[in-house]
Amino acid sequence: MGGNDIIRIEGLSKSYDSAETLRGVEKKGKAPVYVLKGINLRIEQGEFHIFLGWSGCGKSTLLNIIAGFVEKTTGQVAVDQEEVTKPGVDRGVVFQNADSAIFPWITVWKNVEYGLKIRKIPKEEREVIVKRCISLVGLDGHEKKYPHELSGGMKQRVQIARSMANNPKILLMDEPFGALDAQTRRLMQNELIKIWQESRKTILFVTHDIQEAVYLGQKISILSRSPDARIMETLDVNFPYPRNLASSETTALIQYIQGFFEIEYTI
Ligand SMILES: Nc1ncnc2c1ncn2[C@@H]1O[C@H](COP(=O)(O)OP(=O)(O)O)[C@@H](O)[C@H]1O
Ligand SMILES: [Mg+2]
Structure with a gap:
């Protein structure tokens, strides 16, 4: 294991x-049907890692499973050398659907403050943290608004700020920009790159969008289909940020990744 x-x-x-079935494959007798099978992976501190x-x-x-919300069937999943058995403040989660993740009845400020209150962080300290996190995601001036007064992109900013407020080591993001329009998505991707560069958090980011993966990821793990989904390859992407998806290098990488899906997904 690397240090x-x-x-x-x-x-x-x-x-x-x-x-009972996955993609039409029936369970035979008592043999379980595996969604994931034989996943091996190491992620370094500070990495921006995409699951595609x-x-x-x-x-x-x-x-x-990494978040501790779902129990694994076999194998080991360790964060900081410790086996994952439950959720923890070391792992902040950002979901695709902000509406089911943030509280509609409290303001932006209170949403971001919520976890800190639960953890009984003193008021003065909370104020400093909440202010910093709201500013980090560009929501200054919107503190007193309620979620229904916010756009989809702004709600995602609230989710990110709320996660960052707990100062997690790892940010787990499940298609967080999937429901946003194209321009807002690009804006949020740029913001996330900035947040990552400033905070040096480890980010695990799930997407089905090849362009998004190539725009963001330092590493891209490409998954095969279920049942028995595995990581087909983990790519190192060393292009500097901000990336140009029209450059010959990125176009070549996108084509290379498409190749995996053409083989795997047409069978
Ligand atoms: N709680 C569950 N019970 C049974 N099957 C599930 C459950 N959650 C997900 N699955 C199945 O596992 C497979 C993978 O689901 P999921 O992890 O949501 O995929 P993805 O996020 O890549 O779209 C799907 O076939 C889905 O139907
Ligand atoms: Mg999903």
Whole structure:
């Protein structure tokens, strides 16, 4: 194990008891149907790591296992050398659907402050942290607004600020910009790159969008289809930020990744 690994996954498999079939593959006798099978991965401290795969391949399952929301079936998942058994403040989660993640009945400020209050952080300290996190995601001036007064992009900013307020080591993001229009999505991607560069958090980011993966990721793990989804390859992407998706290098990388999906997803 490398000295800087923050996440170590070995031989991870997951089968849902209720999963009788996956993509038309029937459960034979008592043999379980695995969504994920034999996942091995190491993620370094500070890495911006993308999980890329089409709908239903098990990306959310994988992220939720790392978050501690979903129990694995076999294998090991360790964060900072410690086996994951439950959620923790070291892992902040940002979901695709902000509406089910932030509280509609309290203001932006109170949403961001919520976790700190639960953790009984003193008021003066909370104020400093909340102010800093709201500013980090560009929501200055919107503190007193309620979620229904915010756009989709702003709600995602609230989710990110709320996660950052707990100062997690790892940010787990499940298709966080999937529901946004194209321009807002690009804006948020740029903001996230900035937040990552300033905070040096480890970010695990799930997407089914190849362009988004190549725009953001330092590493891109490409998942195969379920059942038995595995990581087909983890790519190192060393292009500097901000990236130009029209450059010959990025176009070549996008084509290379498309190649995986053409083989895997047309069978
Ligand atoms: N709680 C669950 N019970 C049974 N099957 C599930 C459950 N959650 C997800 N699955 C199945 O596992 C597979 C992967 O789902 P998911 O991790 O949500 O994929 P993705 O996020 O890549 O779209 C899907 O076939 C889905 O139907
Ligand atoms: Mg998903």
